[in-house]
Amino acid sequence: PSKERARVYEVGPRDGLQNEKRMIPSAQKIALIDALSACGFERIEAASFVSPRAVPQMADGAEVLAGVTRAPGVLYAALTPNLRGYQAARAAGADEVAVFASASEGFSRANVNASVAESLERFAPVAEAARADGAPMRAYVSCAVACPFDGPTPPAAVARLVESLLALGAREVSLGDTIGAGTPETVRAMLREALEAAPPELLAGHFHDTGGRAVENVAAACDMGLRVFDAAVAGLGGCPFAPGAPGNVDTRAVVLRLEALGLATGVNLDRLAEAEAQATRIR
Numbered sequence: 001p002s003k004e005r006a007r008v009y010e011v012g013p014r015d016g017l018q019n020e021k022r023m024i025p026s027a028q029k030i031a032l033i034d035a036l037s038a039c040g041f042e043r044i045e046a047a048s049f050v051s052p053r054a055v056p057q058m059a060d061g062a063e064v065l066a067g068v069t070r071a072p073g074v075l076y077a078a079l080t081p082n083l084r085g086y087q088a089a090r091a092a093g094a095d096e097v098a099v100f101a102s103a104s105e106g107f108s109r110a111n112v113n114a115s116v117a118e119s120l121e122r123f124a125p126v127a128e129a130a131r132a133d134g135a136p137m138r139a140y141v142s143c144a145v146a147c148p149f150d151g152p153t154p155p156a157a158v159a160r161l162v163e164s165l166l167a168l169g170a171r172e173v174s175l176g177d178t179i180g181a182g183t184p185e186t187v188r189a190m191l192r193e194a195l196e197a198a199p200p201e202l203l204a205g206h207f208h209d210t211g212g213r214a215v216e217n218v219a220a221a222c223d224m225g226l227r228v229f230d231a232a233v234a235g236l237g238g239c240p241f242a243p244g245a246p247g248n249v250d251t252r253a254v255v256l257r258l259e260a261l262g263l264a265t266g267v268n269l270d271r272l273a274e275a276e277a278q279a280t281r282i283r
């Protein structure tokens with residue numbers, strides 16, 4: 001019998017690179033995405049269409065998407081905080097868009113200068129446009145485990161937000177441990193409630209490795225039925241204010257763990273080595 005599949009959603013070119021202080025030339029981002037396109041990922045998050053004041057590193061999203069050599073079978077995704085971002089992302093050729101809300105008020109205010117409810121209001125026109133265009137829309141829940149401002153996040157807040165985002169029309173909700181504070185225990189407690197709001201097929205795990213537990217958290221979420229995991233090539237990312245702090249969970253580590261659990265990821269590790277070399281050069 002063929003193996004059960006799991007999907008690794010490569011987010012390094014967006015979530016990883018957005019944290020790099022040095023302005024990375026568009027050509028290097030494009031070369032990284034092209035290398036990743038050969039690895040067997042079905043989704044690569046390539047850019048953000050957010051305020052360039054908020055995240056200067058992502059200001060060249062249109063150039064990056066225009067420069068990428070499209071690989072068959074790969075959807076190139078972009079983060080879109082509002083309708084303006086959605087329109088820019090689609091004009092640039094993004095196949096999939098992603099909205100993002102926080103399960104905590106403190107991070108919502110800091111990240112998008114709005115309450116959680118206000119941020120959801122901004123997504124309504126994005127969702128409507130995506131539906132009209134037939135564009136898949138993904139959604140993130142940030143601070144699904146803990147918030148740098150508000151402390152531990154009540155799992156019920158995550159479940160409520162998952163419901164709202166699915167009601168908006170998100171095809172998948174990615175649960176973000178934004179600050180990498182999660183442990184298998186806290187992740188399981190969060191997922192128990194999230195899974196009351198959505199079946200595992202509609203959820204993804206997005207773990208940052210700040211606390212060094214991200215791979216274990218992937219395994220815990222996998223055990224609870226999730227089959228989609230976000231990861232960044234070479235563990236790109238980290239906090240711009242904490243040199244050396246780990247970023248998103250490393251793609252290779254996630255692939256190896258999922259494969260060890262008996263799941264097929266379709267990711268070619270030899271080709272991934274090429275992309276890792278690019279990522280290391282950029283960093």
Ligand code: HMG
Pocket residue numbers: 015018048049050051052053054055079081082084085086088100111112113114140141142143175176177178179206208
């Ligand atoms: P605001 O200040 O409340 O609203 O920003 P605004 O509408 O007044 O816009 C402010 C400025 O941004 C204006 O320009 C707008 O024109 C411009 P200014 O007058 O100052 O020159 N602007 C835009 N520019 C380009 N594209 C747009 C856009 N919209 C407005 N789409 C806003 C609200 C949401 C725009 C802002 O706070 C923002 O862009 N925040 C994004 C922050 C961000 O990208 N954070 C990182 C991604 S989230 C993340 O990493 C978590 C995740 O990985 C999951 C996890 O780990 O949890 C996804």
Ligand code: MG
Pocket residue numbers: 015176178206208
């Ligand atoms: Mg993230």
